[in-house]
Amino acid sequence: MSIKKISLVVAFVSLVVSSIFINQGFKTQAAETIYTYQSAVYSNSWNVTPGQGYNSGGVSINGSSVAGTEASWTFGTIQSTPETFEVFTSWSINPNRTSSAPYTLYHANGVFTRQINQELLANGNPGAADQWSDWRSLGIFVLNNQSRLVLTAVDNTSGQDFVAADSVRLLPLRGTPVSSSSASSTDTNSSSSSSIPATGGGVATPADFNQVATGSANRNNLNTTIRTGASE
Ligand SMILES: [Ca+2]
Numbered sequence: 001m002s003i004k005k006i007s008l009v010v011a012f013v014s015l016v017v018s019s020i021f022i023n024q025g026f027k028t029q030a031a032e033t034i035y036t037y038q039s040a041v042y043s044n045s046w047n048v049t050p051g052q053g054y055n056s057g058g059v060s061i062n063g064s065s066v067a068g069t070e071a072s073w074t075f076g077t078i079q080s081t082p083e084t085f086e087v088f089t090s091w092s093i094n095p096n097r098t099s100s101a102p103y104t105l106y107h108a109n110g111v112f113t114r115q116i117n118q119e120l121l122a123n124g125n126p127g128a129a130d131q132w133s134d135w136r137s138l139g140i141f142v143l144n145n146q147s148r149l150v151l152t153a154v155d156n157t158s159g160q161d162f163v164a165a166d167s168v169r170l171l172p173l174r175g176t177p178v179s180s181s182s183a184s185s186t187d188t189n190s191s192s193s194s195s196i197p198a199t200g201g202g203v204a205t206p207a208d209f210n211q212v213a214t215g216s217a218n219r220n221n222l223n224t225t226i227r228t229g230a231s232e
Helices: 003-027
Strands: 031-035 046-049 059-062 070-074 083-089 101-107 110-116 136-143 148-152 168-173 223-227
Touching: 083 148, 101 136, 110 136
Parallel strands: 031 223
Antiparallel strands: 031 168, 046 059, 070 148, 083 136, 083 168, 101 110, 101 148
């Protein structure tokens, strides 16, 4: 066989092998799940504001001035066994939101609370009225089929302290947290502080996980499942 023919064969084989790897990479892409405002169960009256929030899909805003009404996203319908996730939420910003929206996550190992300033973007910066906040990480948690996130309305007699229920994003993570002793939580938005909870022997941050479940896919290149119904 001539060198030219060998070169052609090598090139062809390389192409086939590359295709196999590309296909495998695609097949092993991890799946994240996004729950919209439509996936939440609400107590008392909430009003849908279309065009705001994640993917401009709309948000739900509490209609009562009384504190305590709830928007609750339950994850039990898709999680049969405990798994580790980074949990994110989002909202639409406005001066008439509260600066201390209480989120409560009931996870497999306890209860985590975080107050979020919904007047600001997830990164703590101001933005345009009704702009999507982008994703705000609540931390890394083990979730099971009882787990849920609850957003509770605060007293809004001033009319300047609404809460906006938008979306919740679950990013599956796999592996043991590394360098947990040096990990720390950076909180750029919330008006209260609380360390990101441990998932193992120490405090973990998203950077401590270099893998997402079911593969080593890039975090920015995930298959996304969007849930828009509470019964799904
Ligand atoms: Ca306000």
